[in-house]
Each structure stands twice: as C-alpha cells, then as structure tokens.
Amino acid sequence: MPPPDHSNVVSITHLRQTCRSCSLRELCLPLGLDNDDMQKLEDIVHSRGPIRPGEHLFREGDSFHALYAVKTGALKTYTIDNQGREHVLGFHLGGELVGLDGIHSGHNRCNAVALQNATVCAVPFSRLEQLSREVPGLQAQILRVMSREISASAQLATEHSADERLAGFLLSLSRRFRRRGLVANLITLPMPRRDIASHLRLATETVSRLFARFQEEGLVAVRRRDVEILDLPALEKLGEALDLDGDGRSRRSPQTR
Amino acid sequence: MPPPDHSNVVSITHLRQTCRSCSLRELCLPLGLDNDDMQKLEDIVHSRGPIRPGEHLFREGDSFHALYAVKTGALKTYTIDNQGREHVLGFHLGGELVGLDGIHSGHNRCNAVALQNATVCAVPFSRLEQLSREVPGLQAQILRVMSREISASAQLATEHSADERLAGFLLSLSRRFRRRGLVANLITLPMPRRDIASHLRLATETVSRLFARFQEEGLVAVRRRDVEILDLPALEKLGEALDLDGDGRSRRSPQTR
DNA sequence: TCTGTTAATTGATCTGGATCAATTCTGGCC
C-alpha cells in the first residue's frame, strides 16, 4: 500500500546559512574545520525550510545535485518496490546527511519526506566536491560520514530477531539524541509505529507488542511516542551496542592477541 | 558457533602494482583516470598475495590504515556478535573495494577472509586521501564507490521474503560477473551455502531448498557451486533488479510527472 | 581404491512473527 502522495517536492526560499553559529556544527559537515574553512562551506550552503510533515525533499529518480543536512525536525527516506510496498530505509535527525545514496548514479535512489516540521541545509554536490579538494578536513569528514553509514547498515543486517532489531533501533536513537546534547534515556520518537516496523522489517503489531513486552520486563517505559530507557545494559545485551563514534572496539571483549 | 581461527593475518611480499595494465581498471579506483593520474595511483598502491582460502586480510578491531581492492579470487567480510554468531556482511569480487567501513573510526569494523586464493591491492588510506585532492577523478570515484555501497545495502534491506533475497543475491552476482566481462548467466559461486545463508539471514537448509525450488520452476539450473540463470525476467520480478551502474530509474516504471 | 571429512540435500516438526480482526486510545475540530 503506497503512502498518500501528499504534495510535490518542496521548493522554498533559499537563505544563506551560517555554519559557524549552527548548534549542529560539531556533528555535521563542519566537524573539524577551522573558522576560515567553515566560512568557505557556508558560502556554498543554502538553508531551506520549513518543510511540513508529509512534504518531500526529493523523490526517487530525481536527478541528484545536492546533499541535505538536517537542521531541525526529522526526515525519513523510503522506496516503493515493484509491488507497491513502502520500505523505510532510514530516519534522519539533526546534524545528519540525506541523499548520499544518489551520488553514484546521479539520481536520487529513494524518496525523502519530512516526519515533523523540518529545516535542512542544501549542499550542492559539485561545489562540495570542489571545496573538499581545497579543504582536507572537509574531505575527511565526508568520507567519515559515508563510512559510518556503511557501518550502520551492516549493523542493522546483523540483528536477526525482532527484539534484537527493536533494541538496536532504540539504542541507535538514544545515541543520536545524546550526540545532539539531549538526554539520552528520554527519547521522543519522531515517527509512527508503522515506519519503525517498515524500517525493521516487522509488522506494526509486532512493534507494538515488543514495546509492551520491553515495558513489562522493565527495559523501558513507553507512552505513545515517548520512550524512557530504564535498563540500558539489558537493552545493549539484546541489540548490540555499536558506538559509531567510538574506537571500533566497543562490541568486542578486550582482545588478547 | 564461531568459525575456526585459521591463521593470523596475512603478511606477504609487497609488490608494485600497475593499474594501467590491470584488467580491472575499468571497475576499480582507476575508473575515469587518464594515464598520468593512473600512474600516480600506482605509486601508492601495493600488490599483495596470494591469500589462501581461510586466511584473513584483516580483523575486526585492527587499526585501519588501508583499503583493499580485490584483483583475483573472492573475499567475504563478517562480524562475530556478542553471542558468538557469525554474520556475513558481504562478498567482494574482482575490482571491488574492501574496508570502507573502517574509515570513520580508524579501526576495521569487520573481519575480511579469503574464500578462494585471492590477490589484492593495498591502498594506504592517508595517501589515497592526499592523492584524491590532486586528482578530482579519483575523488569522484571514491565517492561513487562508497555511495554505491550505501545503495546496495539499502537494497538488501528492502527484500523481505527468502525467495526475494536469494533472487536479489543471484542477480547481484550476475551483474558483477558481467561487469568483469564474464558470462552473466553462468555464475560460479565462490562461497558455500552457509555463507550465502548467513548473508541473507536465512538457514542453510532454506537456501538449499530455495535453489531446488528455483530449479524446479525453471528459473535456474544449479549444480553445486555452478548456477546457470535460465529465466532472468522471472528472477528480476522476484528480487528487484537494482542496476547499480544504471541511471537510477531502472526500478520504476517510466514516471509521468 | 578406500576412507574420513565437510558440504549439501532432504524430511519432519516447531515457532516467531505475520496476518486478520476487533477494540481502545488520542488529538483535532465543530
């Protein structure tokens, strides 16, 4: 069942953006840049918004010309398969990039739609490529972000059972909330159960039942979209903790070699 | 059940490599470079091999310092979860890169092991970063390859049922064989059923039964590791055809907008 | 050629999660 076609792709006033004063500069492309280099980045970036819930930032098949960094709100990316079913590929919160999968083919490979009121920065890709040649720190950050995305999808692939997947999902959100300076154990889910289910390849009912079970077992307290993590270690035991900002050893016991 | 620890990480004679005479130059990092630039790439690349089946190229947790391009043979990457189960993340054939997921943390996030006798080119990452600033075509190719990896994992995530996943897997292999100039409908699987099963999150027995069913239905002819694709359209209908070298529109019917 | 070993197949059974089917909640709107 394809989702309702809310509206066409958003097209809003383009405003200059100042990375230097952005609260997300430590998680986003500017990470590691000095003031001068950050200004060069600002010069190619445009702010866009607001995008209303249900409005699309881009659609599958559109020609690719920019990456988008989420400033506020949240987006999801999804595809529609040849049988008309929707598959949620991922969720994008403040400081995260959308559209990386479009680079190689020159066309966007998924749809990106706002879950809440959102604002984003558009980064024209050809100018970003050019600038990243001049600014090594920027080039390094782009590669890091893409590499992290590859790691993260490998992570999702290793979680087999339904409870592992939901636990891993909650941990991932928690970590991303913490990165943004929010309380890590108080999550407000920006998406409905249906989208969580689609992303984790589960039925909505299963997600609902798992939330109930996790609550019974004292792992979390759930009320609608609000989730409080009560027993982090137990959750981590279920869905492996993959700390994508760590040193790559967090998942293994100390090695003896 | 963790796999037997065959041996330590491989460490073999380092030989200069000539990308210009490499038959894989049109699929690998040199794609799109002119002769001069290709020579610059050669100057930082070392050839390594042979790596015997079961020998590791690197292990999870090792500090990351190089990407590897497969020249001959095939590798798999995998992780061991906190319950000791192996999860196969992917397979790497001639012309493909291994190790991209290690960039962001500075440590390899998975193990890489040879499935068959293999030779690889080691590309020291810091020198690659540096060179890609001077050689725009190289920078572009790295980003394309990483973007393609992100797309591919999204693809795997959208295939739900067991037959969709196996069909998608066969199509992906077929496409990669064709890229290397081999016959696209005659595949020799470089990996055992167990690894296919782990990669697709299925039981070995299920993979075996699916091969039998596909054969019954006339989709393929299977004999041990040799698979002949007999009915490509039917296979594509099952596992969506995602042509990662195409224009991004291959999965959608022509758009009317 | 036989023999041990691992890979693959095939069969029988079991179960986690999907599906179908009602309710119940919640927030927006009159």
Next chain:
DNA sequence: GGCCAGAATTGATCCAGATCAATTAACAGA
C-alpha cells in the same frame, strides 16, 4: 463537551522459515 479519523493496542489464527535429524554427495589424502 461530542464526534471523527488515524494511531496504537490487543487477541486469535496461520504459515514461512528455523530447527532438529538423517542421508547423500564430493573430494582430499593414504
């Protein structure tokens, strides 16, 4: 407040694929 539509929960049943258990095939080494 009362009413409505979509979101979420809860219950009953079903089935795809896992698991358990043999059996057969391929192959390396003696």
